Structure formats: structure tokens, C-alpha cells
Amino acid sequence: MKLSEKKQSNFTPHPDTDGTPIKAVIVDITELKKRQTAFGEKDEFRLVFETEAFDAENDRRFCIWSRGYTPSLNEKAALRKDLKKMMGRELTSAELNEFDVESMIGFGVKMIVQHEHKDDKTYANISFIAPDKDKALKPSGKYTRIKDREEKSGSYDRADRADDGGTEPAASGWEAVVVHVGKHKGKKLADVDEAGVKILIEKWLPQAKAAKNMEDAGLVAALDELAELLGGDDIPY
Secondary structure (H helix, E strand, O other): OEEOOOOOOOOOOOOOOOOOOEEEEEEEEOOOEEEEEOOEEEEEEOEEEEEEEEEOOOOEEEEEEOOOEOOOOOOOOHHHHHHHHHHOOOOOHHHHHOEEHHHHOOOEEEEEEEEEEEOOEEEEEEEEEEEOOOOOOOOOOOOOOHHHOOOOOOHHHHHHOHHHOOOOOOOOOHHHOEOOOOOOOOOEHHHOOHHHHHHHHHHHHHHHHHHOOHHHHHHHHHHHHHHHHHOOOOOOO
């Protein structure tokens, strides 16, 4: 790829790393898929990471899916911001002119995985990511890219197919994040009105960033993303 509603299943989410970074490697870039958001239908893709955490039940490493990315390298785009975190640098002028996302296959990172509990489900989210400047993790070879798979059944297939409703219920962007503070506690951000969102951004967000509590990480990241979108032309509030 060059750039200028999930199904129910029994699954074991990626373990919470308790604030400790672990090694991971990018093993897949999913195809674009249309997703209905609070702002209409969008094309999104995800990165799939294989981590050093071992899934004994399936005799393989755990995988975790990134949030959804629209195919854009705009300075406010989530993809560009996360690429900067993963690579430890800003994209070059040549990369901004044309960036082959497929080149990230095999790229090693360190990440922190944090659990979020809502609606009686456990979600594994990537709360921190950075380049692995040590001996980077190599793919195990047990993961098959989604585009290369044939119809199959069994636990291995279920463990692989998170993006199609399998075992890893990755977060679906800021609109799926549940507010855990204030009068909108328990609501998804997508269900909070504009005034409520602005209060969270202006009043709560600065304090949460200063406190740096892990339990606030998901909402902080979501409000950061939403604040930038609200400052641009992408949000039709």
C-alpha cells in the first residue's frame, strides 16, 4: 500500500504488560476495510504486531492489532503520528511524498499493552510504542498474513483473525473509548456532545497529562486525537 461491528467469539486478549515495555514486530498490514464512524464511512487498515508474549494455549506468540488508520500522511493523521513514535523520527520529505507501508513488515518495536474493561469485555490496547534499538524481535513464522490465508478452521485460525472478529478485540479509535471521569462517566466519547468533549479537553486533559496515571492513558490518547481533529476540518460537529 503506497500513500501520497466485530463478531462475538471466545478469545484470550493479549496480556497486560503492567507498564513494562515488551518486544514486538510488525507482521501484517491489513487491506483497507470500510468502517462506519461517527463521521460517516471511512476506509481503514491496521498494523498487526507479533509480540514476545507466549500464548501457551495455541503454542504461539500473541498478536495485537493497532487502532484503525485512514490512508493519509497528513500532519494530523493518526498514521503519521504513530509512525513517528514507532520509527523514533519524523518522516523524511521523500517518505512524505510516497511511503510504502509494506516496508514496515518486519520492523521491531517496544510497546506497553494495557487492558481496558468495558461492557463485560476485556480489550487489549497499545498505550505506548517506540522503536526497538536493541536486538529487535524477529517474526516467528507462525503468523500468516490475512491476504495470504485460505479458508481454514481451528484455534490457530481464530487466534489469527482478530481483524475479522477473532481473538484480539483491538480498539476502534477514539469514538470507542469510554469516559471514566466526570458527568459523562460510562459513555463512549462518540456519545458525548460537543460541549462535554470540549470541557474534557480543556479542563481534564491537562491535569491527566501532568498526573501520568496509566488508567487515564486510553482517554488521554483519544482526547489528544480528538483535540487535533476538532482543530482541523475533519470533524463536522
